[in-house]
Amino acid sequence: MRRRLFGAIALGCLFVSFAAPVAESDPSRSAPMQFVLRQDAGACGAKCRTWISATGMIRAETARDFEEFARKNNIRGGTIALNSEGGSVHGAIALGRAIRKLGLTTTVGRTVDLPGYSGAGGKIIPANLVARADCESMCAFVLLAGSRRVVPNEARVRVHQIWLGDRRDDAAAATYSAEDLVLVQRDIGKLAQYTVEMGGSVELLEISLRIPPWEPMRSLTRDELRRMSLDTSDATDARSAPADTTSTITPSPSSGGPLKRIALRPAKESDRARGWTMIERSGSSTLTRRHPLTIEGEDLGSLDITFACGTTAGDVMVLYTENRRGSADAQAKPLKSVELRLSGKIVPMALGLSRETETAGERMSAASAVIPVSVLRSFASGSARSITVETASETDEASVIRIGNTGAAQNVPQFLTACAKTDRSEHARLQPAAQ
Known part of the structure; x- marks a missing residue:
């Protein structure tokens, strides 16, 4: 009919x-x-x-x-x-x-x-x-x-x-x-x-x-x-936004103990391979990735995410560091929050070092958290897995970056094997070192 x-x-x-x-x-x-x-x-x-x-x-x-x-x-x-x-x-x-x-x-x-x-x-x-x-x-x-x-x-x-x-x-x-x-x-x-x-x-x-x-x-x-002429009528029907039901991982409390610094900047140009790369340096094994830092496509600098061996066999340390440029007439402001989303989990990160760099208007900021090894393994499995990094600064400027898992499937098993062979006490309280 x-x-x-x-x-x-x-x-x-x-x-x-x-x-x-x-x-x-x-x-x-x-x-x-x-x-x-x-x-x-x-x-x-x-x-x-x-x-x-x-x-x-x-x-x-x-x-x-x-x-x-x-x-x-x-x-x-x-x-x-x-x-x-x-x-x-x-x-x-x-x-x-x-x-x-x-x-x-x-x-x-x-x-x-x-x-x-x-x-x-x-x-x-x-x-x-x-x-x-x-x-x-x-x-x-x-x-x-x-x-x-x-x-x-x-x-x-x-x-x-x-x-x-x-x-x-x-x-x-x-x-x-x-x-x-x-x-x-x-x-x-x-x-x-x-x-x-x-x-x-x-x-x-x-x-x-x-x-x-x-x-x-x-x-x-x-x-x-x-x-933009995408709406040419007066039809409206406002409702509240949907609730976020994603689960949250609570970061480990700070102990206030001595910190061991770990350099996050790759030492050699060969370390700058696309995707996740395993780096062994000074007895430490890490899995790291560098990515552009943008807001609506504007290039603001770069960020690094590094996984390091945790203090126990069931944990992995996540280290975040960014170099963010300010505007033409203002210095980049310190971060007030950093949050990761991976494998269906929300990971609030504890803020760490923040300082101005030698480049005019640029600021280096860092944060850290502890996640279960199972979350890292889940991230590495499946080609469509990704990490989302959400930051907010003191000026309420927010960035949200999604980072894929290219190279993770090959390097995560090697990284976890290396961690199992390492004295984990050496990795306690890892923090980004000043660059």
Whole structure:
């Protein structure tokens, strides 16, 4: 049965209140995008509205799947609700053009089917459209394709740089060829052309290209959504943010005893290999990684994370140090907090040494914590594992950096074997040495 979808509808009435957090681990968001018709639930009778639920990753074939779906259903002038992690640049551009051709209204929403219903008999399944949903990465550019665009207050539109998909998990440790750069720049050009074609603002593209893969995606504000023409309506539905249920590792209390200093700066250029590297120096074995320190892509310096042998067989010391540059007219301020997230755990770190360096405006800061060996082993297993480092300074400037585990699978077993052979009393109270 061919059904006509209501266009130009008051979407604020279409959304229902739903307090559950966004299901960021929902496997349907990572599966290829699916298009299904759903109908407003409740006693709305002949006034019940229908919409297209578009959930999942955008692939090269997504536009073709959508056009096949459109041939079977009279959806011109209707509404499509997006809930997606993004995906292919070319796929998103093709999907956006297909949506614009049909004059659809785009919105961000998650479809929740009601229990006990099926699609038998050609009927559209009653469902609720929940405002708490995410439209991420290339999904934002699909959202731009709507003849009318609606972003409820509960929804999030988040953007970041386009990147080579097979190197996104640990972009800073990957290698790139001239052909890779040509490919990325070509796609940026195509995306710029599409943005103008859809009547969008170049600001959307500029902000997206500012966020590197190791930083969290940038959530667009209500003002930015309006300014970039991603929201052209007055539909709002504000709710509180979801609670964070991640468990926390409590750092070991400071004993106030004597500190043994360990140099974190690699002594040789050969130590600067991409990824995690095991270093043995002065009887100490460490596993270390250097990474760019950025905020929205602005280069502020570098950070090092080092794992060192703990004082017991079940523990590992984590050492953090950064060299952060200040602004043109101000010295970088001391850190007020450092927090790691790895293997599903939150690790608050104890602040240590902080001092100005010989470079004008630069400050070196350090912190430390103790984690179970099992957490380090979990980090090393699985290609998609990463560490997230979140810092805040006295000026409330925050940085969030995600660091992949390239080299960890090969070096963590060797590191832990070396620790087992070492007198652990030598590693008690390790702290970064002044550089």
